[in-house]
Amino acid sequence: MQITVSVRRYNPQDKENPSYWQEYSLDVEETSSVLDSLIKIREEEDGSLALRCSCRSAICGSCAMRINGHAKLACNTKVSDVAEDGGTITVEPAGVMPVVKDLVVDQTLFWDKVRQVSPWLQPEGEEPEAEYLAPNSDMTHLAGVMACIMCGACVSDCTVLEMDPNFIGPAALAKAYRFAADPRDDEDASRLAALSEYGGVWDCTRCYECVEVCPKGVAPMDRIMALRDKAMEAGYTNNNGARHTDAFEASVSHSGRLNELTLPIKSFGILNLPAQMSMAPVAVRALMRRKIPPIIHKSVPGVKNVRRLVESVKEEQQGEGE
């Protein structure tokens, strides 16, 4: 099929015109990947095009880039899935990280965040002579996380990292989960305490972008949610995220709806006046736009049914926990 590949080029050595779009027209097989096309360009047309790639089979994690606006591995993205015959594919470097040249980004930030979660097994006590005993179900569950190839697609498209570079981010948090859920690791408490701080698990906005773009099905956001549960179970509840979750649950179980007046107060902590005051401008703006929650918080009709639902979900969760 005939396609046009439109590549976001960047050459820091060209001081006048470092960044520009370049179009390449080429004929490719129906089954080719975007990477095949880029390699064809590099080998046959333009040797100055820089990109990282190696394994061609989605295991080395080198070729994460934005294809038609979303992070993907070029090697397992079929041309025919992202363009019609005669169509155009746009290819840009991964987001969030600074560009070195063309499609090559500097991944220092990515690895710094991974290092931040002390990503190595920390068992306590003396090592057994043979292997640690562990249920196969735990190991196969962890295999789902270890399938992460550190390609950085999730970091590239994380909507939080785009705004707040302090966020540990989806890949590193998924890595942290891999240890928190490993029966051989005994550092859960310190790991979960650290992850409950600013930049940790509570900073995820649950936008699902990382789940969407992960080429290996790791679902980083789901791992972050699992870490939240673990952190709260372990008693790390003295933070906005955990309080927010509790307040949310209390409000819904009580009246079947959110009490938006008390929610921020409870989330920040009842005695945390400075933080509550910081919400004042938001409240004023909301008032001016007449977005006012009811002063008297009423229960929804049939709130008993909501409470029954909450109870049954809780029972189910307890059953799973046992």
Add this chain to the structure above:
Amino acid sequence: MLEHDVLVVGAGLAGMRAALAAHQRGANVAIISKVHPVRSHSNAAQGGINAALTDRGDSWEDHAFDTIKGSDYLGDQDAIEYMCTEAGPELIDLEHMGVIFNRDDEGRLGTRAFGGQQRARTFFVADFTGQAILHVLYEQLMKADVRVYEEWFVLELIVEEGECCGVIALEIATGRVFVIRAKSVILCTGGLGRLFEPSTNALIVTGDGIALAYQVGAPVMDMEMVQYHPTTLKGSGVLITEGARGEGAHLLNKDGERFMQRYAPNMMELASRDVVSRSEQTEIDEGRGIDGCVLLDCRHLGEALIAERLSQILEIGMDFAGVDIRKEPIPIQPGMHYIMGGIKTDMDGRTIVPGLYAAGECANVSVHGGNRLGANSLLDTVVFGHRSGNHAADWANGKPYRDLDVDAYVDGKEKEFSDLFSSNTDERWSQIRLDLGRAMDRHMGVYRDEEGMQSLLAMLPGFRERFAKTSLQDKGRVFNTDLIFTLELGFMLDCAESIILGGIERKESRGAHSRTDYPDRDDENWLKHVLVTRTDDGPEVSHLPVTITKWQPEERKY
């Protein structure tokens, strides 16, 4: 001045294991690698790692025998004995570091069957064992805070007064040339798959370390032993793990016949790789293939098993062949996969150049001989990576750094680069590499003969001439991959020379070296290693006896 007691080149399993060992020995160690460690090709090892655990009723002697038989008696038995006795402790070490091996019902490490072995002794993580181990070793490297020169490309080994004392290297991101001084250098650069087209190997696998050592006069050994893996995808050469057959998948010809019953009636699909690849090639050559392929049938394994244990293969089938392996057989063919040959080392990883070590696929301590068993490669990397790391650290201990004329080395390289950058011809690395790769596949593939190999040898000067005229399209210094691929091609040409010379020299069929003009194994004349050494007067071929401890050569049947 950049300097380290021990400098490890390459960050796959062998390299990281070596670095960790040297670090634990107290050495100041660094790794230099042309890609980030987790991008290394050890990732691609899917099936598992072999170890005979005595508490499972297995014995290292059985593992050693299977390895020796698999090697077609070309493996050195002292090295094989060492590898097989260390397998258990190394495996347990990996588990303790955090590798999430699959378990049995009691929560102990579980096994799967692999080719060429009498019993199941392959430990695994689904079908991405290499990746799972590689990432855990990198975790340990972060924990140890070992310095990694990420995306630095080694251009040349520095040897003065006969001792290796550092490297000249290119920082890819900036294009700047540096000298890194070292008391010992361990080459762990992996294989040379891209010298063949197609190959299962990643694009970075270009024989750099083998050529670096060859260039400074270290002999390479048994380079003719090139493994063709029985199950690779047509065209792309993407690998389908032997684990698929280990789990029970069948090989069928176009008539739907399990043809392995005619070639290896006992082991069937799980005979040694050389045997299975030859059988497939014979089926294809005799007209019982389909479009140059035979079929791998996984359908009867069931969806649940495929999902748990062959998940990556399921993905690869869909993505790269458009085949759902749960519903239809997938066409496969033998494809270049591994080099048993490599830089000759002793069991400590030493080459003949003092201070220069090698481990893993680029080395040949001779545990694989004429044919490597599946899941013995990961074992080789960790066992001999570990040992060479120890010895390289001991060698460096207390030794002073050598005074080097750094500017002279850097200027020399800069001069070469400026010639290359100013060259303006139509010749590019990509076309030469493709032509070379296809010629290698054609004449050094599953079956070989004198005529083909001689014609290939005669082509080499032409390839070298074209290479000397190569030009770059990227004239900048920042992340110039055009430059890197050109430099890699130079390494590959050196590797090709030794492979072809080794192939012509060995006038018999043994392991992966199958000659139609010498179809039989000839223990009387060829139970020996073939070495190729670069000298000022050109390459020199020599021989060394095979070390035999207690297993005398026998006829090889599966």
